[in-house]
Amino acid sequence: VSSPQTVEAALKIGAIDEAQPLQRAVAISDLIYLSQPIERILETIEVIDAHVRPGTVITDAGSTKRAIVDKAGQWIRRGIFVGGHPMAGKEVSGVQQAEASLFHGRPYVLTSRHPELETWVVSIGARLVFLDAEEHDRLVALTSHLPQLISTSLANLIGSDPAAAKVAGPAALDLTRLAASPYEIWRDILRTNATSIDAALGAFIWQLQQIRASLAGPEMEREFEAAAKSARQLRTPSA
Amino acid sequence: VSSPQTVEAALKIGAIDEAQPLQRAVAISDLIYLSQPIERILETIEVIDAHVRPGTVITDAGSTKRAIVDKAGQWIRRGIFVGGHPMAGKEVSGVQQAEASLFHGRPYVLTSRHPELETWVVSIGARLVFLDAEEHDRLVALTSHLPQLISTSLANLIGSDPAAAKVAGPAALDLTRLAASPYEIWRDILRTNATSIDAALGAFIWQLQQIRASLAGPEMEREFEAAAKSARQLRTPSA
Numbered sequence: 001v002s003s004p005q006t007v008e009a010a011l012k013i014g015a016i017d018e019a020q021p022l023q024r025a026v027a028i029s030d031l032i033y034l035s036q037p038i039e040r041i042l043e044t045i046e047v048i049d050a051h052v053r054p055g056t057v058i059t060d061a062g063s064t065k066r067a068i069v070d071k072a073g074q075w076i077r078r079g080i081f082v083g084g085h086p087m088a089g090k091e092v093s094g095v096q097q098a099e100a101s102l103f104h105g106r107p108y109v110l111t112s113r114h115p116e117l118e119t120w121v122v123s124i125g126a127r128l129v130f131l132d133a134e135e136h137d138r139l140v141a142l143t144s145h146l147p148q149l150i151s152t153s154l155a156n157l158i159g160s161d162p163a164a165a166k167v168a169g170p171a172a173l174d175l176t177r178l179a180a181s182p183y184e185i186w187r188d189i190l191r192t193n194a195t196s197i198d199a200a201l202g203a204f205i206w207q208l209q210q211i212r213a214s215l216a217g218p219e220m221e222r223e224f225e226a227a228a229k230s231a232r233q234l235r236t237p238s239a
Numbered sequence: 240v241s242s243p244q245t246v247e248a249a250l251k252i253g254a255i256d257e258a259q260p261l262q263r264a265v266a267i268s269d270l271i272y273l274s275q276p277i278e279r280i281l282e283t284i285e286v287i288d289a290h291v292r293p294g295t296v297i298t299d300a301g302s303t304k305r306a307i308v309d310k311a312g313q314w315i316r317r318g319i320f321v322g323g324h325p326m327a328g329k330e331v332s333g334v335q336q337a338e339a340s341l342f343h344g345r346p347y348v349l350t351s352r353h354p355e356l357e358t359w360v361v362s363i364g365a366r367l368v369f370l371d372a373e374e375h376d377r378l379v380a381l382t383s384h385l386p387q388l389i390s391t392s393l394a395n396l397i398g399s400d401p402a403a404a405k406v407a408g409p410a411a412l413d414l415t416r417l418a419a420s421p422y423e424i425w426r427d428i429l430r431t432n433a434t435s436i437d438a439a440l441g442a443f444i445w446q447l448q449q450i451r452a453s454l455a456g457p458e459m460e461r462e463f464e465a466a467a468k469s470a471r472q473l474r475t476p477s478a
Contacts, residue, residue, distance in 0.1 A: 087408045107406055129405050139406045142397055147410040150389060152466040153446040157439075158381055159469025166368050167346055167378045168473050169326045171386040177413055179470035183463035191455045200396075201451040205444055207392040212440040216430045224422035227391040230398025231418035234407050 010095045027051045034060035038188035045071045052079045059084045065133035067192040083111035141196035155179035249334045266290045273299040277427035291318045298323045304372035306431040322350035380435035394418035
């Protein structure tokens with residue numbers, strides 16, 4: 001189900017065998033995979049259930065889960081909905097960018113168990129993680145949405161000083177890389193995860209205030225040591 | 240001037256021709272380059288001037304400049320002091336890591352003009368930037384010291400939630416990379432640039448509070464657009 005241009009490109013590279021209009025597609029599917037922007041996923045959930053065969057598995061790839069799982073709870077009766085979040089991606093989009101190894105070793109969150117879907121996730125090389133929607137949204141607020149907003153804020157602060165670019169080095173570049181992300185993707189994420197993001201921002205501001213209060217004090221050594229330990233743990237594959 | 244082990248390693252790889260004790264070395268030098276930790280630079284400045292020949296150029300590679308330039312203003316009379324900050328480095332240290340191309344294209348800040356020293360800086364491929372000590376410290380607080388403390392704070396916040404590592408992706412890794420930096424390097428930087436770092440942290444916390452107040456509002460689109468523009472400018476070589 002996509003635009004005529006995308007369908008044509010997808011047929012050409014062999015990514016799909018055939019395209020169908022939404023209503024027809026969901027009526028003949030065993031598995032429905034919603035990989036649209038979050039707001040479109042929410043709209044689609046409202047219209048498909050009447051057309052699916054009973055027991056059809058419906059999943060999605062939205063970056064926030066509570067709004068989507070709640071919506072599915074209201075609208076999906078004949079199908080079986082399992083929220084999903086494949087935590088992999090590219091800086092470029094479009095069917096031409098398809099890559100079979102994209103999910104290798106990456107976390108793939110499911111919001112409930114479903115043996116058939118689990119087998120499928122494992123078969124594309126992803127690492128299964130089960131989280132309920134609430135917990136998922138809280139954790140990605142911390143590990144993904146907060147980093148994005150930090151990067152956006154830092155780029156704006158540095159950008160407000162014309163002389164700063166003269167001395168900006170690897171540290172500034174590392175921390176402003178995410179600031180290039182397009183707002184179109186983030187609008188839906190911010191709207192559907194505002195509560196958790198607000199909490200993450202609050203906790204982070206508190207951390208910064210602690211650090212600010214003890215800049216030249218002996219507590220800083222412990223802050224640095226704990227941070228280095230945490231940074232290492234994030235980089236260990238078993239984590 | 241270094242420890243016996245470092246001298247031996249440096250002679251072995253041909254990085255130096257000879258080593259001397261501090262007092263003898265400064266007495267026979269045309270150019271004295273202080274590449275010690277900041278607190279050691281401050282100590283060295285207090286003891287060398289009596290031994291140098293009049294007109295000897297003394298420069299340094301300390302990451303903050305106001306404390307060092309102030310100290311030199313008090314103690315250096317016979318020598319000519321020019322504060323320096325080569326903005327390049329490696330994650331590994333030691334004479335074995337020497338690399339001729341380390342400074343290619345990187346900013347090299349001098350706090351005052353000195354034609355001979357400028358020629359030398361240009362000859363190693365660095366890009367000359369003139370900044371007085373105060374302005375240098377203000378700008379690096381924004382572009383280097385603030386990013387470090389953000390990364391330290393974020394690593395500690397993420398580290399405080401054991402479940403976070405399960406979903407940490409490229410965003411979390413990007414922003415916590417600096418958190419692995421050793422405190423030994425940062426202690427002196429934080430102590431000698433506390434005022435500017437405090438101001439940068441204050442401005443950044445204010446930015447985050449603005450963003451927090453308008454999370455799902457239309458202002459966010461402008462925040463993202465301005466940030467993307469700033470991130471691009473930091474990445475243009477002409478900046």
